[in-house]
Amino acid sequence: MNTTTILEAMKWRYATKIYDSSKAVSEEDLHTILEAGRLSPSVYGLEPWEFIVVKNPELRTKLRAAAYDQPKVTDATYLIVIATRTDTTNVVNELIERTAKNQGKTVEDLKGFSDMVHGTASQYGDGAKEWLMRQTYIPLGVMIETAALMSIDSGPMEGFNSDQVDEILGLKEKNLRATTMLALGYRGDDAYAKLPKTRKSADEAITIVN
Template sequence: MENTSTATQMTKEQILAAYEYRHATKEFDSSRKISGEDFGFILETGRLSPSSFGFEPWKFVVVQNPELRQKLLPYAWGAQKQLPTASHFVLILARQPRDLAADSEYIQSMMSEVQKLPVEIAEGKQRVYGAFLKNDFGLAGNERAIFEWGARQTYLPLGNMMTAAALIGIDSCPIEGFDKQKMEQLLADEGIMDPEHFGLACMVAFGYRSGEPRVKTRQNASQVVEWV
């Protein structure tokens, strides 16, 4: 029991140390590259992340082509230093409302081909999901709200990937600073994103810091936690 307790305490300390280590890296050491094995591990933590109803309304586009990064730069004001210097740069796409409708081909495919639900179970899940969209969250009929609901879920793999990276000494920076319309048009023009099915939710850069960050600042626990 003592050994188990000691191991658990060490794991907790390692996890908290990773959170202390992680910061929004504005500029990376462009001479250092993340290994394929390490980045595969990071992506796998994103793939294994949870989603509402298990419908995984996302796609991860890893942008390693320098020319494409240069094309993205004018529309990504929040990534001016990260795009040129990051070892790996990821665009996180969210499913469009047409794919998130309860009777969509995508949802049907997820239930039958990925979740492998029996027909009667899938039909029941579709009814519950449809009621959720219409009644519980009031999303039905509001395409922007549905997209934002799907985009919100992409922040689960985003957070998991950044934490996983920090645990193995890799830096990251989540980025929302971009012109969504122009970025999406560019991605569509380049044949990277089908705007009928996806939109850009957020971006994240990975690599190794080029300098030491400022001391982390956060509100204290009593300011952000309330017990009732």
């Protein structure tokens, strides 16, 4: 893929508000976007997230009400809720188990790594949940950009009541907290599509230190 294609896609994309509900993103394309999210990096490789694809129309209607009635919650082809794990110790333990299994080692072999990751988590103290939450913005961004490269529109959302979304999807009992949502679909008659892109200039955003 050449750089012009990449930058054209980044300029083409915008946070799509209105979707054409007569045009559907394929399951195959959804799979590609989710895989890009799953393959995202995270601190220590903790992957403290779960991607919940809500297909059930009644649940999407309830989620829309919890998201200040944003039409994209119901009208986009797919709605992905990105949730953060809240049980930090388990998240670290699972990383160690996953890594040991993947590398053909025992959990004991990875004691040094385990102590380091648990140590960092405990240094964060009450901030550990926030630390994990920050990681979930990485797959959010990766999925937005992957969709754009596939000419698929997306709409990231923080504008919702997390307590209500957790309740609707039963997330609390799974040690999850709804953090962001991502609508995927094709743009409809959306006034926002016609607005010029507002961005800092490269000079404002980038500093080169020689």
